[in-house]
């Protein structure tokens with residue numbers, strides 16, 4: 001793949017303007033919501049998913065082993081939260097990995113984990129709607145359970161496209177629509193009833209875990225997301241369902 005072998009430009013930080021209007025309201029609400037649950041986020045992630053989230057992140061990692069082996073490459077894990085995917089990607093990687101998120105309490109936890117492992121893994125404050133990276137400077141970008149939180153998914157994808165280098169890869173991990181008919185109602189009952197209740201009680205923040213199934217319901221299904229990616233200009237778009245379609249990995253390349 002071109003992005004993995006071609007000489008690469010250094011990542012560059014450029015200025016970003018503040019969000020405006022409805023978009024700003026949405027961003028502030030999402031940021032506050034994640035700030036409120038940051039301290040319990042990891043425990044709840046693993047508990048409510050029965051640890052399956054770890055397996056899903058390993059699947060993302062497996063897609064990127066060659067770019068991670070390239071010491072000229074920069075990989076951004078966007079909406080990195082408490083950093084678990086970025087940490088997994090950086091483990092043994094020669095590539096530069098950068099975690100980016102706009103929620104400071106999540107980043108504080110991510111930074112602490114990287115320091116405990118003595119990893120050279122910077123975490124930066126960044127709004128996905130206006131990324132602080134120059135055009136075509138990133139060789140791969142991952143976003144796990146982040147895309148559905150954006151106020152405008154299409155605009156967010158276009159912003160990711162902008163920062164990706166030619167041949168650069170986007171890998172999205174996101175909750176989707178279960179594809180196995182008999183499993184779907186059982187999962188939906190868990191996801192829409194039990195999870196919001198348990199998550200609300202254990203995190204002390206009802207809104208965050210009531211918002212989760214609502215945000216997934218509003219997120220495009222697998223085919224629609226692939227179509228959206230192609231519409232932005234991504235090539236070689238494909239997706240893979242995980243755990244019966246509870247989650248999916250979408251991939252695309254900037255041609």
Ligand SMILES: C[S@@+](CC[C@H](N)C(=O)[O-])C[C@H]1O[C@@H](n2cnc3c(N)ncnc32)[C@H](O)[C@@H]1O
Pocket residue numbers: 027030031034045078079080081082083084085100101102103106126127128129143144145146149150
């Ligand atoms: C559900 S968490 C996922 C965290 C992590 N990627 C994971 O897999 O556990 C969603 C993360 O997206 C971040 N996020 C949401 N909207 C964002 C935006 N516009 N810019 C940057 N980060 C955003 C939140 O702060 C939160 O940390």
